[in-house]
Amino acid sequence: MAYLRYRATAKVLCGECQKLKEQKRRFDTKCRDCKWLRYENVNNLLTFRDLLNNKFPNWVFFNVFRYVKGQDGERLASYQKGKNEPTSKEV
Ligand SMILES: [Zn+2]
Numbered sequence: 699m700a701y702l703r704y705r706a707t708a709k710v711l712c713g714e715c716q717k718l719k720e721q722k723r724r725f726d727t728k729c730r731d732c733k734w735l736r737y738e739n740v741n742n743l744l745t746f747r748d749l750l751n752n753k754f755p756n757w758v759f760f761n762v763f764r765y766v767k768g769q770d771g772e773r774l775a776s777y778q779k780g781k782n783e784p785t786s787k788e789v
Pocket residue numbers: 711712713714715716729730731732
């Protein structure tokens with residue numbers, strides 16, 4: 699059985715951008731205070747989403763890549779908070 703492993707990157711808004719988003723106002727997508735998280739060992743998209751909700755509630759979207767050691771694997775999926783969140787643990 700193949701071991702399921704993904705690499706994931708998630709965009710997390712800073713307090714200022716989060717406030718603008720909640721007011722449905724435009725925010726700077728290149729803001730330097732917002733951050734990108736990178737995880738190398740994601741094997742369940744549902745628990746990954748839960749982890750973001752618990753630890754980084756300001757996340758806005760995350761991308762999922764095929765894990766390839768030392769390389770950027772192809773992007774498999776992208777999920778947006780509150781819009782198209784993962785519905786199963788795999789892509
Ligand atoms: Zn920001």
